[in-house]
Amino acid sequence: MNQSALHPCFLGPYGENDQLLESLMVEFLRDHVYWRRNLHPEDLPAIPTGANRQPDYIAFESRLRRELHLLSAALKRSVPFHSPRYLGHMVSDLLIPGLAAQMLALPYNPNNVSADAAPITIDLELKAGLQLAEMVGWPADPGRDDCAFGHLTSGGTLANLQGLRLALSLKAFPVALCAAGVPLPGLPGDDWEAFNTGPDAATALFAQWCAWRDALQPRERQAWQRRVDAQRIETLGLSGFLDRHPQLSTPCVFAPATAHYSWSKGMKMLGLGRAQLALIPGQAMRLDVDALEESLEDCLKLRQPVLMAVGVLGSTEFGTIDPIDRLADVRERMQARGLGLSLHLDAAWGGYLASLFRDADGRLRTREEVATGLRAFPSPGVHAAVAAIPRMDSITIDPHKLGYLPYGSGAFLCRDQRAIGLLAEDADYVFDGAPGAGYFERHRQLGRYIPEGSKPGANAAAVYVTHRVLPLDHDNFGRLPAQGILAAEAFMDEARGFIERIAPLATATVPFAPDCNLVCLAMNPRGNRDVARMNRFMHGLHDALRADPGQSMQRGEYFGSMTTLRPEAMGPTDTARVLQALRLDAHALDDGSEDRDRIVILRHTLMNPFLLDGGGAGGGYLRGYFDYLERLVAAALAPGARAACA
């Protein structure tokens, strides 16, 4: 890995690239001012030249400066995400292309709800969607009917919600079409069949309906549109829709036990109910596809409709990657037997790993090619999972996580642009006139499809420009996730030494080997058999590792995060293995009380691009981290300190 390729990309831990960023900021702020001046140079300045010498102006400026100084001072207590000493959540330093593009675009204040409010950045958002689609291996040529489509969201939570919305629309639309009596050939025979059409056939049906409708005379067209709309779930609501179709019931969603809590939120927001979200216990924190298939078999037998199955590419807490290829196989088998369901990939965290797997011409690299220079990544399973991403129907990828961009940028992608029209919401004051025929003309009125209304165009500029400066292939953007994988390998090496060194004091283990650059560590004081005591000890370590706004940030030498392991998520085999590794009894978690039903662990996200530099206690940041942890463990378990974790 050529480290120097990363040097211009970030402001840097020490602000090393301050001049680059500053000169860009000054240049483009001036540029913005010239733009204002040149709009109608014949207009006289509204603010008089001498205004800044007036008492009100001076008073205003001093209040402004004071408040900004206070803000700036307060922000010094922010979490130092940019630092290689920060190993906590899924965030790191920001890429200069994104930061500069976002700050450049901010004073123009584009609103990507519609082309009226964002003539430039809305197309950048659509193009960013296509860039991401290409990275995951979907058709991204806007001239193709089946080209993919993507848009930005405020984050992964809303992108996941959008996945649920689209899946529900696709599931219910064929039922509405039949109920409206639309005379199209080959419609499903009954409600159950229609509800199980599956996303591909439902998308084709929707396209067929649109073509048929658009060929009608205007009056007839409107009448049919009203008839179909009147039957749609979006008009009737879930209960009204199900009342009309007694063969059907609320569809459920399957997700791995590692699923992010946004899935539960989404189920509630859509009125499907959290009870319809079935979490499948994992195997080593990866989706147990056999267990999923058994559950789907039960659904088929009981005629329980299924909306979607979720796969996770990079779980929030363990960095594990589900067997996406096998998930896609199961869906095919179930679809062939009459149980239709959508597949959504939650790659909010791991989505950008796909850049490592692509050549500049879009070719998927072989496992051996991807593995060059890396030790064990990607495993055959991970390579097969990434290769199978194109078999998903929709995907969440967060530029504000492994994309190293400012917060406020998630992305939702769907494989076939024709499906997205199902989500359209009309409002004449914003989306005047029929959408045009080309890809950009059709999708430019983004507000019709997105869950939000107004949304920042500056974020779209940041994502697009970043992908242009660092194209999403292994030779460009891919260097960043590759650096993260190297950091994870180095972390595992350091962890092995640490585990040996602290053995006289505590038993430590990496409970689940990660598939990418997110690694956890579990620890139990030597001789301890009580889960509650172990958890107090781990909470104590985490207290020292978390950013505490009440204290100076220099106080903490390193920053980490925590999570828990629960038996219901781990499954019996992994629970037994982890308990044994921590020298706890097989029944240590059976107590049922809140502090004994889970294992508190430390969680490390290894995405800082300079983590492998020589800084931090001389032996590098990772060595420095483990030295620090060793000192924390020794202090917590020193005889005088025993009360703290007793």
Ligand SMILES: Cc1ncc(COP(=O)(O)O)c(C=O)c1O
């Ligand atoms: C796998 C996964 N999905 C969804 C989300 C939610 O993303 P956001 O916090 O951007 O809404 C996260 C956040 O960590 C995540 O890790």
